[in-house]
Each structure stands twice: as C-alpha cells, then as structure tokens.
Amino acid sequence: MGLKTREEYLESIREMNPTVYMFGERITNVLDNPRLRAGIEATAATYEIAHMDEFRDLVVTESPLINEPVNRFTLPPGSIEDLVARVKLNRKLGNYVGTCHQRCTGLDCLSTLSIVTYNIDQKYGTNYYNNFIEFLKHVQKNDLTGNAGVTDVKGDRSLPPHKQPDKDMYLRVVEKRDDGIVVRGAKAHQTGSLSSHEIIVLPTRALREGDEEYAVSFAIPSDTPGLIHVVGRSSLDKREIDGCDIGNIRYSKYCPTLIFNDVFVPWERVFMCGEVEFASQMVVTFSAFHRQSHGGCKAGKIDCMIGAALTLMDYNGTSKASHLKQKVIDMIHRAETLYGCCLAASYEGKKQPSGTYYIDTVLANASKIHEGKEMSEAIRLMVDVSGGFVSDLPSDKDLENPEIGPLLKKYLKGVDSVPVENRIKMYRLVEKMAMESADTISDIHGGGSPEAHRITILRETDLEAKKRAAKRLAGIEE
Numbered sequence: 001m002g003l004k005t006r007e008e009y010l011e012s013i014r015e016m017n018p019t020v021y022m023f024g025e026r027i028t029n030v031l032d033n034p035r036l037r038a039g040i041e042a043t044a045a046t047y048e049i050a051h052m053d054e055f056r057d058l059v060v061t062e063s064p065l066i067n068e069p070v071n072r073f074t075l076p077p078g079s080i081e082d083l084v085a086r087v088k089l090n091r092k093l094g095n096y097v098g099t100c101h102q103r104c105t106g107l108d109c110l111s112t113l114s115i116v117t118y119n120i121d122q123k124y125g126t127n128y129y130n131n132f133i134e135f136l137k138h139v140q141k142n143d144l145t146g147n148a149g150v151t152d153v154k155g156d157r158s159l160p161p162h163k164q165p166d167k168d169m170y171l172r173v174v175e176k177r178d179d180g181i182v183v184r185g186a187k188a189h190q191t192g193s194l195s196s197h198e199i200i201v202l203p204t205r206a207l208r209e210g211d212e213e214y215a216v217s218f219a220i221p222s223d224t225p226g227l228i229h230v231v232g233r234s235s236l237d238k239r240e241i242d243g244c245d246i247g248n249i250r251y252s253k254y255c256p257t258l259i260f261n262d263v264f265v266p267w268e269r270v271f272m273c274g275e276v277e278f279a280s281q282m283v284v285t286f287s288a289f290h291r292q293s294h295g296g297c298k299a300g301k302i303d304c305m306i307g308a309a310l311t312l313m314d315y316n317g318t319s320k321a322s323h324l325k326q327k328v329i330d331m332i333h334r335a336e337t338l339y340g341c342c343l344a345a346s347y348e349g350k351k352q353p354s355g356t357y358y359i360d361t362v363l364a365n366a367s368k369i370h371e372g373k374e375m376s377e378a379i380r381l382m383v384d385v386s387g388g389f390v391s392d393l394p395s396d397k398d399l400e401n402p403e404i405g406p407l408l409k410k411y412l413k414g415v416d417s418v419p420v421e422n423r424i425k426m427y428r429l430v431e432k433m434a435m436e437s438a439d440t441i442s443d444i445h446g447g448g449s450p451e452a453h454r455i456t457i458l459r460e461t462d463l464e465a466k467k468r469a470a471k472r473l474a475g476i477e478e
C-alpha cells in the first residue's frame, strides 16, 4: 500500500501471471526476459523518481480521494497546476529514460473516465462514475500502472464496426450476465501492457446506432484469463535479447497486440456498456489528454538527442563548427515549441462537471501535429550532426575479438583525449533514439494518426469567430 519503490513495483509485476507470446514462444517469466525487462524498467523509472529528491515534488502529490500521497500518474487533474505538472513530469521522464516510459496512457484513461463516466450517469442515471471512483481508489492505494486499450484492429477501415464481415474486428460485448459481461476482440499496439497491472479499455472511434455492443469501457488485471499478449517485433529487440549493442543501458519500449479471447469483466469494473453517443466523447477526451502527454515526453526525448549530438561534436572534434551549432539550435527550438504548446494547452484547461480539469483540445492537437513532423526532423538533425557511424558501427563482439578488436579501437577513435569506448557508446545511443521503431513510429501514429489531429482541430476551433473578426475589419455587415 502507498507509494511503491522501484523494487516493490518490479516485485508486483513478477507476481502477475499473464499469458504472453513472443517470437513464436510462450514466455512464462516476463520480468527476467531481457527484451521485456528493458520496457518494464522504463515504467519502473516512474516509481524510482518518486523517491528521488530531484523529482519528488513533481511526482508525489496528495489525492483528495484517499487523502494520501500518491504518484501523479494515478491522479486525474483537479486543477490547472495538475495539468501543467503532467507536462513537466513527462518532459523530465522522457529525458530520464530516453524512450517511452509507458505510464502516461493509463493516466490519460483515468482522466478521461473521470470526466465521461460522470456525464453518462447524468444522462442515463447509470452507476459508472461510482464504479470508476472505486477503481481509482484501488489504483491510487496500490500505486498501480494502467495500460490504454484503445486501438481496435479495425478490419476494413471503410466499414463501421457492426458492418464488418468479421464482427470481432472491434472489441465487443458477446454476452451479458448477472455478474458481468464477456468481451471479445483485439487491441493493437498496446504500449507497456506487461508493465501494467491493469488494462483500461475505451472505444477507439465514434459509434452510431447499431454499434451498441462495441460501446464498452472497463478495466481488468493484465493477467485476466483469456487475455493474450503477443509482443510485437521492434527494430532493435534482438540486441536486448543478445545483451549487446543495445544503446540505452536500461530502458526500452514494446507494444504487444492484445487478444481478448472471451474475457469476463465483472459489472463493478464496467464504465460504459451500450451508450453509443458517448463513445466519441471518450475517444476525443482520451486523445487530447494523450497528445498533451506526448508533447511533454517527446520534448524530453529531444533533450536527450541534443545532449547526444553535442557530446559527439566534442568527441569528433567538431564542436566549433558553426553549421552544427545551428542544427543544435534547430533541435532546441523544436523541443521548446512542443513543450510550449502542451503547457499552453494546460494553462487554457477548463473544469468539467465532474470536477476534473480538461486541457484545451486545439492546442493539444496542434502540439501532436508538430510532433508528427518535427520529431523526425529533430532525428534527422541529430544524425546529421553525429555522422555515419549511427548506421553501421561494428558490434561490441568485434571490439572484444582479440584479432580485430585492437585494430577497430585504433581506427574508431575521434579526438585523442576521449576513450574510444565512450565514442562508441554515444553512437549506439544515437542509433537507438533514431531507430527504435516502437518509439519513433509513435511520433506519427501514437495517440491517433495525423489526420485525426487535423480533423479535431477543425472541429474544435471556433471558425465563425475568425470569420466575424475578418468581416469586421473589412467593414462587412451581414
């Protein structure tokens, strides 16, 4: 009970017994698998920093619900200060782990449910908000991590859920019982599902009449019977399994496909069941929160990329080259614009009927559009500054080989005062930050594809107000 240490978190993950497959094999010891461990360690950092002087004030906050100190990743925002702190914390963490720490999605689900379950109850007199609050107390008291089960596999994108030839292409309720519901379907790209104690499911899109069985939200432990985690391939995963040329000493990211093979959910864990018109509110609210989280964390990752680029300039003897300094400036302003946009989204937040604070959607989506384009530009600049060894540095195994190792160490040296091993390590980090597909692809598709951000911006912006302003200046009266 209370705030977990890193070790207590790791132990709590060890105690779980999820069904997991990776590279065609069943994995029974998740925590000691080097590929999964690196991902779990990134989430463990969110527990570790709660006990570090440098971070404690940002991470640890008081929950008005249980009147105890909690980790901020379990607290739906209750003020503008909370919204701002989310962004600052994500930036610090992105910088600390250099990849995705995987814990923001759970908070984004909790924040969404704390708004939308209340609204559903107001309209239908249902009991979802109470279910959610009981779940939230459990999460806060036990300092749990949640995973966002949002993205359905979706089958034919041109068809709504109920018109798919295979009705299971969107997760749905296949049975309603006195004690709960049975659900079937699959969620793709489930960031950190095995680093999580709970899987929190929300619908992936707006739904209409006819889609009632797909309008479902709930939370279940990640080792619930019938839940199957199939860990995805990622560009550098084999290196973690081999234990060499890894690049980032401890942290990584993985995104399983999650199959719900007729999974039972008790009613007290259900947060929506059939209220189709609220699916859209769930998705839009989650996406806006998640796009804000991304901006903070990706600004923190650019900070690491800037640090790596500057270090390689020192190691390569190029630190005085003015065109490289210009490129570093171009990286810095991209990080700060992203950060600034997410801070602005927070400062413009508004209190919702349930009491939770919600960010400005247009600003949050503007930041995600910026991320989709500018993260890859920041990566391009980092690679430009660093040099070609980002791509094809000899393996550590060659460096340790008694015949060619000494020759490689001689020829891979940069400036004389820097040990060759340090130069190699920094190149590996740059390679990891540039090419870790599980993380870099999320710059574009994580939290929804770019077109989804653009559509939200268009829908949420007051276009008529802009026209009125222009007409007034032009002297047009209608």
Ligand SMILES: Cc1cc2nc3c(=O)[nH]c(=O)nc-3n(C[C@H](O)[C@H](O)[C@H](O)COP(=O)(O)OP(=O)(O)OC[C@H]3O[C@@H](n4cnc5c(N)ncnc54)[C@H](O)[C@@H]3O)c2cc1C
Binding pocket: 105, 148, 149, 150, 151, 152, 153, 154, 157, 158, 187, 188, 189, 190, 191, 192, 255, 437, 438, 439, 441, 442, 445, 446, 447, 448, 449, 450, 451, 452
């Ligand atoms: C690294 C990574 C981590 C992720 N983590 C999570 C997570 O933790 N939890 C989670 O739930 N999801 C997660 N996602 C999923 C992410 O939200 C989706 O990838 C995103 O919403 C896009 O969905 P999709 O991949 O199915 O692509 P698609 O929906 O197939 O989109 C591909 C392209 O087609 C376009 N398109 C699709 N349908 C239509 C249509 N009907 N009409 C016109 N254009 C269309 C899209 O705009 C896009 O450009 C993650 C994704 C990535 C890559």
